Amino acid sequence: MIEAVGKNVQAFKAGDAVFAQCGLRFGGYAEYTCLPVNELIAIKPANMSFEEAAAVPVGGLTALRFLKQSGVKTGSRVLIYGASGSVGSFAVQIAKAMGAEVTAASSRSNTPLVTKLGADKTIDYTNHDFTKTTDRFDVIFDAVGKTSKAACRHLLNPGGKFVTVKSNPEKNTGDLLQLKELIESGKLISVIDRRYSLEQIREAHAYVESFRKKGNVVINVIPPEVL
Ligand SMILES: NC(=O)c1ccc[n+]([C@@H]2O[C@H](COP(=O)([O-])OP(=O)(O)OC[C@H]3O[C@@H](n4cnc5c(N)ncnc54)[C@H](OP(=O)(O)O)[C@@H]3O)[C@@H](O)[C@H]2O)c1
Structure with missing residues (x-):
């Protein structure tokens, strides 16, 4: 206030x-x-x-900035790795709002949460090596900083983008208003x-x-x- x-x-x-x-x-x-x-x-x-x-700005601004930076649009196939954390839970919802088809990787206990947030598909990374999935993605967003482009490169469609919270994009007020x-x-x-x-x-x-x-x-x- x-x-x-x-x-x-x-x-x-x-x-x-x-x-x-x-x-x-x-x-x-x-x-x-x-x-x-x-x-x-x-x-x-x-x-x-x-x-x-109060819970929105840090995770929400980070998720929105990275998803915009990676060019997500209607029909994009997006993998969110670490989908149940702060950045990840916002990223699942924002990618859906952008019209993407979202696959959410989390531990099994968080599958119901990421499904409720709108994920179309889920991967329990504790029981399945997500890098072995046969699905391919236009955008992979590492929302917890626990994987790498090298580990995921083969999952990207031609021209696909890998983004990670390990980098630090500039946040802006326009995104907060969005x-x-x-x-x-x-x-x-x-x-x-x-x-x-x-x-x-x-x-x-x-x-x-x-x-x-x-x-x-x-x-x-x-x-x-x-x-
Ligand atoms: N670059 C930036 O501007 C920016 C801004 C904000 C945050 N960050 C960074 O982003 C990262 C995430 O922040 P956050 O607050 O969203 O995290 P968080 O909420 O603390 O994330 C916790 C979630 O991460 C998952 N997790 C834990 N270990 C994992 C692993 N080895 N592999 C996959 N998932 C794992 C767990 O979910 P499961 O049990 O479902 O696996 C847990 O629910 C932090 O490193 C933070 O410093 C960066």
């Missing part, structure tokens, strides 16, 4: 509900933060709670695995660092019932 704006700010006013990516810097868990108006900040999607909206549109048109939800209070921050980090979270973990700096 916007508390106050600078005298030249016109895009926002006090009382506006917003969602934002604050970037990698200290202060992300503070009750208040100060952001330049041209940073990754936009009015919160009307149909999301603050918790749900995510808001997808959310408000019912094409994108945020998956929240666990919620923690600020006092439980150590447990939250330990869980995230286990690298087994499904979707997102949210910290409630202010208890949701107070918002």
Whole structure:
């Protein structure tokens, strides 16, 4: 929620509900933060709670940027490796919204989740070596940074693209507004695995660092019932 704006700010006013990516810097868990108006900040999607909206920018912007960069379009065959994590769970939904046919690779326990998010096909990478599939793809998106182009090259159609979260594309506000549109048109939800209070921050980090979270973990700096 916007508390106050600078005298030249016109895009926002006090009382506006917003969602934002604050970037990698200290202060992300503070009750208040100060952001330049041209940073990754936009009015919160009307149909999301603050918790749900807070989970969107990091994973959502990353997924959208990589899928755009790789040229996904209607009919593209897309493999999302690591489909149940934060980036992956947004990527499955965004690729579907772009009209792609999506294959989601996750562990078996997360097959129901990625299917619910819209995956057309699933691969349980814990029981099947996904690099042995006979399917071929226009885009392979490594959403967890656990595979490589060398391991996947033979799965690409001619001209196909491999993209990975190991690189770091520039994020932009236009993409944040596109995510808001997808959310408000019912094409994108945020998956929240666990919620923690600020006092439980150590447990939250330990869980995230286990690298087994499904979707997102949210910290409630202010208890949701107070918002
Ligand atoms: N480049 C960027 O701009 C950018 C932005 C955000 C994040 N990142 C990076 O992207 C990566 C993913 O972030 P995230 O928050 O989406 O991850 P995350 O939510 O922590 O991913 C957890 C999921 O990864 C899957 N997983 C764990 N080990 C795996 C393995 N060996 N092979 C395949 N899947 C595995 C697990 O799902 P299953 O149990 O279903 O396998 C788990 O649900 C991180 O390395 C992060 O630093 C990069």
